[in-house]
Amino acid sequence: MSNTHQERWTRVKGRLRAEVGEDIFSSWFARMELEGVDSDTVRLSVPTRFLKSWIQSHYAERVLACWQGEEPLVRRIDLSVRSAGVRPAAMAIRAAGAVAAVTVRAEPPAGPIAINGHSGPVGMPAPSSAGQDAVGGSPLDPRLTFETFVVGRANSLAHAAAKQVAAARRGDTVMFNPLYVHAAVGLGKTHLLQAIAWAGNAGGERRVLYLTAEKFVYGFVSSLRTQTTLAFKEVLRATDVLLIDDLQFLQGKSTFAEFSHTLNAMIDAGRQVVVAADRPPLDLENLDDRVRSRLAGGLVVEMGSFGEDLRLEILQSRVACARTHHADFDVPAPVLSFIAKSVTHNGRDLEGALNRLLAHSKLTGQPITMELAEREIRDLVRPQEPRKVKIEEIQRIVARRYNVSRGDLLSSRRTANVVRPRQIAMYLAKTLTLRSLPEIGRRFGGRDHTTVLHAVRKIENLVGNDVSLAEEIEAIKRELQE
Template identity: 60%
Template sequence: MLKPEAVDLAKFGPAIAGATAADIGAQQWERVRARLREEIGEDVYSSWFVRLELDKVGPDSVHLSVPTRFLKSWIQGHYVDRLADLWREETGSPRKVDVAVRSAVLRSQPLKAREPRAVVVEQPVEPRPAPAPAAPAASSDVAAGSPLDPRLTFESFVVGKSNTLAHAAARQVADAAPGAGPIFNPLYLHAAVGLGKTHLLQAAAWAGAARGRRVVYLTAERFMYGFVAALKSHAAIAFKDALRSIDTLLIDDLQFLTGKNMQQEFCHTLNALMDSGRQVMVAADRPPSELDALDDRVRSRLAGGLVVELFPLEEELRHQILKARSQALVEQHRGFAVPPAVLELIARNVGQSGRDLDGALNKLLAYNKLTGEPVTLEMAENAIRDLVRPSDPKRVRVDDILRVVAKHYNVSRADLLSQRRTANVVKPRQIAMYLAKTLTLRSLPEIGRRFGGRDHTTVLHAVRKIDGLLATDRALAEEIEVLKRLVNE
């Protein structure tokens, strides 16, 4: 048993004379909860704090617990400092507030107190070894979701021309009241890395949960892990029930979802949620039509909602993001400052994604801290020299190639994907396959699937034929160069 701390109860006044240390801790906690409820209002308190419980009070810390990692992450990110302030104001002594998930809390036998929940106020002595808690079931582990970053909220998301529609659609999903039917279902966001997909998904998770919705954010990897773990532990039904009883499911990096059984389970989950009026929001690095590894039924269902692309960040937006993020670094690191001219240099020359911008700022910070040299234009030019790119090539998609080739040769996209073998269709189709092989990173089988489900040998034959003609047909070579420029515009 943990030894209760010796407390001089007389100094607390006659109202609690004779009370135990556990009573005092519980009463103090109830007053802290009451003040918090009064400050933030009943709605927010009921959504986030009604299941927050006091486990024990140590000499230097207060140990609280919640039932899920999602709640723990949110409270730590938004209110742990305020809870520490309220406890200090109530007790007169500062203590660090620690929040844990209840399934992972090692508890000694609670003392019986006058309040319904007893609290142990302990000395810093070693407790006797306690048995480790059982590992949580796969269903509850997945239902808790992947970890959320408290910084990724709508308030910290910088909006510009390239992401306005995606931001508005995500906000619409997040602001829906509990029980309200979805407007865009599923909402599918796609973009290259570092353009804000994950930020919007996590922002929607934070905002949706704050409105009382049951929200689960999962990466595709986490979804696959949970499904495999559920199969191994014979808990597949519990896994399915855990995901299908929520209000909003958010899946990130869907392009990594692999395996026939995994895709079937995801498709069943998707159908079950959408058919019952629940919201689904998905992010990937390409549109549904280009997720060649996914089953046709899954791609079709995903494409049936609202599909929105986040485009590369324009220079003005990059500048706004740099200002916001550099200001955050200035607040964290005394003596660090980035002149406006340096921000303009980075915005104009470094990449087209938020991660590129973060990398440049972090490099300036490292130079400043390690050498003591202030950030100047000359210093920045030297520091980020390896990050400057003369131009970022456009990410070419097979859809872009089909569109340009169809327009150039006055045929339809359907003709290019069809089985027709007339001369006016075969040549444009072979040219489109050649461009897909030379301008994208797609494999021959992937290109074949995009061209009406053809075999990779058909694509290889087309590529070799066009390649051979280019050596002797000058007109065709010029035509191909024109098409390449049109695709890259």
């Protein structure tokens, strides 16, 4: 092969790099090699069948166009898989419509692919054109790292578990799999998952992929439409750490099935899965029992609401961050204390309150005072909402009060010392939660909704006639709502 051909190949790679960007080029084209040039045909090779398949599906026309930019006479590109001693699989890319014809003659093992991104907020390199980035990771916010995460009593266990996942090395035994983090909106779930992703990207040893549930659905549907489902599956299963955010938004029967297969394949292969959602696994009604059970079989951690002390620490941390860009931004300590005491809903409201004060400071040049803060954040001061009660809490507290186990409440036992507490727990689930009768029945060992209805009516009748029982139930309610 002449030096002229090699020089042209170098220029072609430069064209590709300029068009798709450094991350994508490194992932899909860095290991592509020029095998030879014959008349109007260029012969290229890649080390794995997966790379060949992906380039065929997404970059065939672009590779040919880049060659034609250097050598207009090129009409065809043959892409093969390098495999010693075996005739490679070949792909023909023709100029007329850039039709690719593939004949698979070998099954070389798929090698690793580059997933970690090191220059900017990306979960992994993705194809650039819309509809073709089936396995592109969701964007990462560079602010959401472990360094900026404020730890308090409400989130310390989740933070410690996330740090353990992030610090693990390839080949280490996976301790928590899956790690399932749940919390209400704005309490730091996404921050923790993205912090794991950034830590993995910085280390570079493991392949880390962060996806929102929406992105997972989009990627799977796109792979079905473009007939690249196998590539989609292979990329997910090739990751060392898969992070799925907002699982409650997963939709579609086929998507549920694919998520279930991915979850099982990764856990069985000893690869780390981390999931975040706004409710515990058993409350995800869209998922089937097997998936809920698999999710609940790992480490399930709840991130609680922020206390006033933690809210104040978060505000102080955010002010310090803001000062790196706005050195004159100053919020008096009494104002920060007022915000921490008044804005109680979630961390995003705290962020919004500070952003308003920062905007006022920069746009008007006036100092931040208590009067200003009271005026600017008054719509963020929400009335205290009653605490949301969970069925698991009801079962736990009722079981403890009546000296039975939670398993007894869910079992088929019909002894008197179990039946009455079970009926009380069902009654409380109906009166203190928004769950339907069928859902409550399912959460009590798969019982029929008529059983729940009978329990509710039974306790209602007893409460009207038994003062002692009524007082017991009121005491349980107070404990649940504290």
